[in-house]
Amino acid sequence: MTDIPAKASVPSASSGSVLLTLMKLRTFIALIAVLIFFSIAAPNFLSTANLILMSKHVALNAFLAMGMTFVIITGGIDLSVGSIVGLCGMVAGYLVLNGIDLQIGYTIYFNVFEIALITLAVGILIGAVNGLLITRLNVAPFIATLGVLYVARGLALLSSDGRTFPNLVGKPELGTTGFGFLGAGRLLGLPVAIWILIVVALGAAYLAKYTPLGRHIFAVGGNERASRISGVRVNMVKMFVYMFSGFCAAIVGLIISSELMASHPATGESFELNAIAAAVLGGTSMSGGRGTIGGTIVGAFVIGILSDGLVMMGVSSFWQMVIKGLVIIVAVVVDQAQRRLQSRVTLMQMAKAG
Amino acid sequence: MSAAAEREIILKLEDVSKVYSGTVAVKRANFEVRKGAVNVLVGENGAGKSTLMKIIAGVERPTAGRILLEGEEVSFSSSGDAVNRGIGMVFQELNLFGNMSVAENIFATREITNRFGKIDREQQENRAAEFLERLQAGIRPDMLVEDLRIGQQQLVEIAKAVSLDARILIMDEPTSALSAAEVEILFKVIADLKARGVAIVYISHRLEELIRIGDYITVLRDGRITGQEEMKNVDTQWIVRQMIGSDAKDFAKADGHLPGEEIFRAEEICLPRATGGLAVDHVSLSLRAGEILGIYGLMGAGRSELFDCIMGRHGHSTGEIFIGGIKVKERDTTRRIRRGLALIPEDRQREGLVSILSVASNLTLASLSRFARLFHIRGAAERQAVTQMVRELAIKVADPAQEVSSLSGGNQQKVVIGKALLTEPKVLLMDEPSRGIDVGAKADVFRTMRKLSRDGLGILFATSDLDEVMALSDRIAVMSNGKLTGIFDRTEATEAALVAASALGHGPAPYTESPAHD
Structure with a gap:
């Protein structure tokens, strides 16, 4: 007897869910669209060499965007990542060239592996400073990381008086050679940077989905008070996400200076904005609680392919900026529309269920 | 006239x-x-x-x-x-x-x-x-x-x-x-x-x-x-x-089981108010296993604040709590939950649920470590616990992966209760557990409380509903202005006595039994 109303509501509900599915896959659809567009519009776009070059560009942004995704999911923001990239690059460069002078006539030189570890530790440490400012001193994330943005950039410039550390080949007698491997090396035909990205991305996606910590990250962003009452260590979760973001930024710093065989203190300026853009494009909600690592990676690819493709087409860099901005705005508008549609579909389902 | x-x-x-x-x-x-x-x-x-x-x-x-x-x-x-x-x-x-x-x-x-x-x-x-x-x-x-x-x-x-x-x-x-x-x-x-x-x-x-x-x-x-x-x-x-009303609500009947040993004791709990004075004023009480202790009081009497102190949500509160006779030294919520305390907060939306997460994620949020081996959540164990809780509490949900905000108020409240129960508490603090939910869900919640007390949990529940506190409690504590103003056994408690105790030190005029129009 309830057949008739059920039938009547079926078409609208199902057309709603088709549209909803399309909207959920929007970043993926956008990725395919830019791929198809540029493979027609730009010659050589689909050549292996170009694809590998592009994915290296994308990888840098993807690292930062992954760290940013976790931070944004908890309801925060990390503006300091670009500066951490710069500072960590300088740390690596300094250690390759100068080692650490112990002030007693000895200087310790580290091998490349140790240098990488120290650099990563520096990134994590700066992330911890962000986290402490936010959790212990109650500084708003925007302000805390803005402050650290300036401090870290200043330290990077101070480390060399604003000069570049050039020619980071190292000396065989000191065991500091091989720094170029991270940025220029290849394994099984793929750049090392891409392999690192794959490992970190899989790890981050696993963390988000299958660990208590990952679940807690989403819970803190969804409702901090309720999480606290449920026994979630909110401060520890926040510390973790900023430290992870710092870790990702340190990887990027290492890769860039390894690729260039030089460390420049201005490296990474405005990288934070690209990272935020990729996260948002990938469906991360700025109000916290929502987002995926997979979405963010796709978002990073859309942005990276868009800018590289436009360069290959010879579009002026001024227009590139305009286009990138529009893409981000459209992404968020679609995101909002999807939310509304989703809640309407849910209500319809509830009404149908009685 | x-x-x-x-x-x-x-x-x-x-x-x-x-x-x-x-x-x-x-x-x-x-x-x-x-x-x-x-x-x-x-x-x-x-x-x-x-x-x-x-x-x-x-x-x-x-x-x-x-x-x-x-x-x-x-x-x-x-x-x-x-x-x-x-x-x-x-x-x-x-x-x-x-x-x-x-x-x-x-x-x-x-x-x-x-x-x-x-x-x-x-x-x-x-x-x-x-x-x-x-x-x-x-x-x-x-x-x-x-x-x-x-x-x-x-x-x-x-x-x-x-x-x-x-x-x-x-x-x-x-x-x-x-x-x-x-x-x-x-x-x-x-x-x-x-x-x-x-x-x-x-x-x-x-x-x-x-x-x-x-x-x-x-x-x-x-x-x-x-x-x-x-x-x-x-x-x-x-x-x-x-x-x-004369039509009695559906309160689950007491089953006549006798409470056991003391399971929880609070001594001299104090919480200073930001504006001066004490929000919780030297409150001491004790609870036995299998006992339901109702805390009656008007809005602002300090009931929720007392619960917050017990859960360790206020770093500046003083006083001591004991579980099973052993002093609880931990001062933070996370470790107090591990010691066997659990709170069902008054404000479901703001403090009880993460509304954008699924029913399942909300249920297991407080007890994830139980389902994790090292750092890996065992999906099967988690799913099994969720299914069991959904069945036990009669949560009406088609698929536990549904967002919790799509449930009705009563079912949301059951999710909050389920989340607390999955931490395997010894003492359950329930703050206005029946607020804003429909009659059927209320009856379910009350039945659950009875069942838990039979299983040996100690339950402290706060309410400003006279009817509820009279029907469900083994003993009734009354709070007013942050103070404990009376503890009654169910057999000796009368509505008039509770109301009188809840108004102590409160309004401008003391409560009088006779109509005050003269």
Whole structure:
């Protein structure tokens, strides 16, 4: 007897869910669209060499965007990542060239592996400073990381008086050679940077989905008070996400200076904005609680392919900026529309269920 | 006397209903507001008083029914609309801008401007000073609202409503944060407004207050109006009867099991209030395994704050707690949960649930470490626990992966309870567990409480519902003004004794059994 109303509501509900599915896959659809567009519009776009070059560009942004995704999911923001990239690059460069002078006539030189570890530790440490400012001193994330943005950039410039550390080949007698491997090396035909990205991305996606910590990250962003009452260590979760973001930024710093065989203190300026853009494009909600690592990676690819493709087409860099901005705005508008549609579909389902 | 009895009706609600997703807040209510009189509205928590008032003030729109203002049908699309028609409201939750001055708050959205559109600050402050003068609270119009005590803020809210020159003024629990002296001033202001022909709608929990200033009384229960009378014809018994009703709610019966050993003890719990004084004032109590201890008290009596202290949510609270005779040294919530405490908070949306996560994620949020091996959540174990909890608590959900916000209020509450139970607590603290949920879900919640106590849990539950506390508790503790004012055994507790204890040190006049009209 309830057949008739059920039938009547079926078409609208199902057309709603088709549209909803399309909207959920929007970043993926956008990725395919830019791929198809540029493979027609730009010659050589689909050549292996170009694809590998592009994915290296994308990888840098993807690292930062992954760290940013976790931070944004908890309801925060990390503006300091670009500066951490710069500072960590300088740390690596300094250690390759100068080692650490112990002030007693000895200087310790580290091998490349140790240098990488120290650099990563520096990134994590700066992330911890962000986290402490936010959790212990109650500084708003925007302000805390803005402050650290300036401090870290200043330290990077101070480390060399604003000069570049050039020619980071190292000396065989000191065991500091091989720094170029991270940025220029290849394994099984793929750049090392891409392999690192794959490992970190899989790890981050696993963390988000299958660990208590990952679940807690989403819970803190969804409702901090309720999480606290449920026994979630909110401060520890926040510390973790900023430290992870710092870790990702340190990887990027290492890769860039390894690729260039030089460390420049201005490296990474405005990288934070690209990272935020990729996260948002990938469906991360700025109000916290929502987002995926997979979405963010796709978002990073859309942005990276868009800018590289436009360069290959010879579009002026001024227009590139305009286009990138529009893409981000459209992404968020679609995101909002999807939310509304989703809640309407849910209500319809509830009404149908009685 | 009889001439004054029939005062003119200015506002009338006819068959008004309001439905929120999941719950019916007001059912076909008929309500009349008379000019030059204090129209009192009374009912238990969640009876729908505030919703009804929000409908009159244009904050909420009724789902069905008509509103007649002076015989003419009206429909308000916003509170501004209602204000234009002469309806003002003093909200229960303060609606003030803390970052602005008192005068700016009073004239918010109707700023006094000069010809060029510049705000005339001086005139605003002078006008504000007039209204504040009447309230004799020593508030200057140029003070920042956030620098005022809560009671003073409440007075600003009242001054703001009075300044509207409203024909109908709604006051929702206006005295909840006022001191006895401030209440007296408020009553003078109300008498003054009444003399000028303003219709006042007055909502309060405090029976002694209502009887003192009310002219007409309307009682709401579970969204329905159960009685409408002239105040002089009624007494306290009548009010209580209408509020509670003769049809008993479905409380699960006690099964007669005997409580065991002491499982929990709190000693000298104190929590200082930001504005001075103690929100929880040297409270000590003890709970036995399998016992349900009800904590009765009015709003602001300190029940929720006591629970917060026990859970370790306030670093600056003092006192000691013991579980199974062993002192709990841990001071943070996370480790207290591990020691066997669990809280079901009063405010489901803000403190109970992460609304954008799924039912399953919410259920296991507090107990994830139980399902994790090292750092990996074992999906099968988690799913099994979720399925079991959904079945045990009769949570109505098609798929536990559904967002928790799509459930009805009662089922959401069951999710919060399930989350607490999955931590395998020894002591369960339940703060108003039946608030805002429908009758069927209430019965389920009560049944669950009985079952848990039979399984040997100690349950502390706070409520301001007399009926509930009488029916469910093995013992009843009463709190008032942060203090424990009485502990009764179920066999010796009477409603009158509980109400008397809950009013100790509270209102301006002590509670009296006889009708206070003389």
